[in-house]
Structures are given as structure tokens and as C-alpha cells.
Amino acid sequence: MPFTLATWNINSVRLREDLVAKLLREEGPDILCLQECKSPVEKIPREQFAALGYPHMVARGQKGYNGVAILSRQPIEDAGEMDFAGLGHARHVAGRLENGVVIHNFYVPAGGDKPDRAVNEKFGQKLDYLTDMRDWFRDNRPEKGILVGDLNIAPLDEDVWDHKKMLKVVSHTPVEVEHLGNAQEAGAWVDVTRRDIPEGKLYSWWSYRARDWDAADKGRRLDHIWATPDISNAAHGSRILRAARGWEKPSDHAPVFATFDL
Known part of the structure; x- marks a missing residue:
């Protein structure tokens, strides 16, 4: 049965x-x-989500920050979580569908403001988190897997509004892009979104600081949908719901979608 999946950094599920x-x-x-x-x-x-036809959920949470959840129309089994970098944060949860597909939902640390682990502990934590992701995927090569979430890195030149200006900005620095690429390669993950939409600027995040985010359009593609090679060809229909960034009291992220014929 085909299913459509969306990923969204909601920036407080209770508030929104x-x-x-x-x-x-x-x-x-x-x-x-x-x-x-x-x-x-x-x-x-x-309760409201269940009333709308989403009675199934697997989640990890904590008060006030972080937290990941998977809401589903169809049954989904809790498949655990990983505490990469030993941060003690609710940043990952996995769920297994009845067809055996495992969905990994990630919230990678943002990394603070300065891209230097010597002066910014959060940046070091981000790099360590990605290194642990790489090592885990290398030792536990995933199959029949989908990885989604706010990975807090825009890896490609066309994933940011200005590549040259962003090279020293956390989320697009070469060291972050390298670390994310290593994690992706270790699991042989296919970037479904960019395979479906290979050309042109593509963003899923626009800062709250922009006076007119839509007109300025200084975005970044921080939110991703990946799949393992054995099921990546079943994915299609990728899109980003940019309009959601303009809803009343919105998240600064927009939802990213893909459909899987599995």
C-alpha cells in the first residue's frame, strides 16, 4: 500500500x-x-490527532525543548531510540510499520552560532552527534529504512540562498556538510527530495528574524527525507509545503513530503 510521509519541525506541538x-x-x-x-x-x-484519523504514535519527549514524534494512520511499532553523543536529549525515535519499513525521525542539534568547537560547545556536540550517526549506520547498515527530520544542515549549494555568504554560517559550513555526508554515505542513504527535485533553489526553513520572509526568501533546506537504496526507487512526489510558513503563528520550518509505493 502506498503511503505519503511528511516531516515537520513544529517548534512546540502544544503551542501549534x-x-x-x-x-x-x-x-x-x-x-x-x-x-x-x-x-x-x-x-x-x-486526542485531536487521533480524532482526525491518526490514532498511532511513537515519541520521545522532554519538557521545554527537543522532542520527536511519529503520528500514523496505520499501526506503527516503537523501534527504540539512539542517544548519539550521549547528550541525554530526545532527538531520535524509530518506528516500524507492518510492512517492515523502519522510519527514523531525527532532530540533529542546531550547533549554536559560532562554527568553532573550541569556543562553542554546541557546535562540538553537533559534530559529535553526526559522527555517532555515521558510526552507528556503518555498524548497523540499514535496510528498508526511511530517515527524516530536521538535520539542521543545508548540504548543497542550491540548498541555501547564497552559498558563498553562508560558508561561515552554522548549517552550511564545509565541516558540517562533510560530517552529514559521511553519515549519509555510511548508511548508503538516498536523498529522496533532491533526487526528485534535482535542480534549483529549495528551502524548508526561513528565519523569524526576516521582516518579510517570503519576499526576502533567504531560506535553507534543513529538513530532509532519505531512504535506503532497496526502497528509494519506490519514493516519488517530493514537495515542500512553503505555504505553511505563512500560516498564523507558524513554525519557521515548512513540512517536507514524499510518497512511497510500498
Whole structure:
């Protein structure tokens, strides 16, 4: 059975419960992966989501920050989590569908403002997190897997509004791009979004600081959907719902979609 999957950094699932509901009503993905839920699992407002046809959820949460959740129309089994870099943060959860596909939902650390681990501990934590991802995928080569989430890195030149100006800005520095590429290569992950949309500027995040984010359009593609080679050819229909960035009291991220014929 084909299914459509979406990933979205919601920036507080409780504050933006109605926006999640709006997306579920209007777009109807079969599976929605959320990041930065900023809520303990027991306080995620799952009743409204269940009433909209999403009774199944696997999640990891903590009060006030981080947090990841997978909402699903179809049954999904909790497949655990990894605490990469030993941060003790709720940044990963995995769910297994009845067809055996495992969905990994990630919220990679943002990395702070300065791209120098000597003066910025958060940047070091980000690089360590990505290194642990690489090592884990190398030792546990995934099959029949989908990886989604806010990876907090825009890897390609066309994934940022100005490549040269962004080279020293956290999220597009060469060292981050290299670390993400190593993690991707270790799992042989296919970037489904860019395979479907190989050319042109493509963004999923626009800063709250921009007076008119839409007109300025200084975006970055921080949110990703990857798949293992054995199922990547089943993916199609990738898109980013840019309009969601303009909803009332929005997240600064827009949802990213892909459909899998599995």
C-alpha cells in the first residue's frame, strides 16, 4: 500500500496543535514526523490527532525543548531510540510499520552560532552527534529504512540562498556538510527530495528574524527525507509545503513530503 510521509519541525506541538491539525486535515499524510515538540510524551495533544484519523504514535519527549514524534494512520511499532553523543536529549525515535519499513525521525542539534568547537560547545556536540550517526549506520547498515527530520544542515549549494555568504554560517559550513555526508554515505542513504527535485533553489526553513520572509526568501533546506537504496526507487512526489510558513503563528520550518509505493 502506498503511503505519503511528511516531516515537520513544529517548534512546540502544544503551542501549534491547531497547525498540526490543519496540516492533517488539509494535506492528509499517512505519517507525520514531528521534531522540536518541546513536550513530555504524555502531554502531546494526541486526542485531536487521533480524532482526525491518526490514532498511532511513537515519541520521545522532554519538557521545554527537543522532542520527536511519529503520528500514523496505520499501526506503527516503537523501534527504540539512539542517544548519539550521549547528550541525554530526545532527538531520535524509530518506528516500524507492518510492512517492515523502519522510519527514523531525527532532530540533529542546531550547533549554536559560532562554527568553532573550541569556543562553542554546541557546535562540538553537533559534530559529535553526526559522527555517532555515521558510526552507528556503518555498524548497523540499514535496510528498508526511511530517515527524516530536521538535520539542521543545508548540504548543497542550491540548498541555501547564497552559498558563498553562508560558508561561515552554522548549517552550511564545509565541516558540517562533510560530517552529514559521511553519515549519509555510511548508511548508503538516498536523498529522496533532491533526487526528485534535482535542480534549483529549495528551502524548508526561513528565519523569524526576516521582516518579510517570503519576499526576502533567504531560506535553507534543513529538513530532509532519505531512504535506503532497496526502497528509494519506490519514493516519488517530493514537495515542500512553503505555504505553511505563512500560516498564523507558524513554525519557521515548512513540512517536507514524499510518497512511497510500498
